[in-house]
């Protein structure tokens with residue numbers, strides 16, 4: 491059992507960095523984000539000294555910048571081109587995995603015109619193009635490699651919907667059992683998408699924060715023994731998957747940092763790891779160092795980080811979510827304080843939009859760029875619009891707005907005010923009567 495492997499590893503270790511028994515490539519240890527305490531790689535997520543979150547610490551010392559760049563550019567058209575910068579074994583591309591990533595960075599000139607951004611300066615990173623149509627495939631792809639390394643046989647998670655689908659698909663392909671937990675009242679598209687891969691899908695009577703609390707209990711219980719919870723006990727590995735968004739955006743911009751990024755916030759993990767990825771590229775010399783601003787985006791009906799940002803607080807007060815942006819509906823975001831740090835340190839901001847503005851933004855993106863975003867994409871596009879209007883986002887600088895999911899999973903959000911233009915009989919008179927003739 492994995493838990494025993496970890497215990498014995500921890501007991502026999504004398505020098506944490508030299509005694510790892512698992513091969514996760516350049517990943518050297520787990521390190522506490524708060525106090526820096528290091529422990530060997532294992533399915534651990536909280537610091538034993540201070541309960542701070544554990545992160546992956548790497549040894550990148552062997553890399554030479556131009557060699558690394560060539561190696562990445564010669565790699566596959568998926569996240570594994572960045573394997574030298576991720577907690578995965580070197581032969582990861584040969585394992586059964588759904589191989590997400592290398593999604594389109596769309597130059598959004600029509601949207602730019604609508605928002606008053608200088609043409610050529612606005613981009614949408616469209617992660618709806620992943621295998622299960624959300625950015626979650628990136629993080630699950632990492633977590634599954636860690637699950638393999640720690641001999642877990644069941645994959646699990648607490649999910650706002652997209653993660654459940656990503657775990658189901660990845661588990662099916664890699665030969666794991668999966669059993670995932672969601673709030674029982676999610677959108678039908680999310681439920682079907684999570685169930686179709688054949689794993690077990692459990693609806694919990696409660697919201698995401700209740701689901702998450704339940705999963706924490708299950709981890710400590712024999713009922714959950716041998717289970718890898720991708721966003722709980724495998725969270726340090728899972729989280730690193732978000733760095734690939736930073737890598738791809740910079741590589742797709744010709745190995746350059748954007749000036750501004752607009753990123754959605756659920757738990758805040760994605761936003762903090764995109765910042766980590768950008769910092770790594772700077773340190774490795776793969777991009778030229780220059781200032782960039784990170785903007786966080788939330789829905790007003792679940793805006794604990796935005797509220798704390800505007801009030802000048804360092805702590806995030808939990809909320810009870812009530813918004814159509816269910817994929818972002820985490821009322822007590824684990825990485826909220828780090829998001830506040832990053833927004834303030836980089837000169838960005840955190841902003842929110844209401845549900846009506848989310849729907850408007852979904853339609854605006856669809857009607858200008860032909861990209862059908864889920865509600866989370868409506869949140870980022872809506873927030874970008876608002877930030878330009880209130881002068882916080884500079885419309886003359888290179889800006890990347892993330893769309894992290896596919897509108898097909900949240901059809902209800904726009905179904906009430908989209909539909910048939912006309913219904914006619916199948917003849918030309920009827921067509922002309924409807925006023926559609928040229």
Ligand SMILES: *Cc1c(COP(=O)(O)O)cnc(C)c1O
Nearest residue numbers: 652756757758759760866894895
């Ligand atoms: C999970 C998710 C996010 C971001 O989640 P974090 O917990 O902040 O990392 C963003 N968009 C979509 C569509 C998601 O499903």
Ligand SMILES: [Zn+2]
Nearest residue numbers: 522525537540
């Ligand atoms: Zn610590």
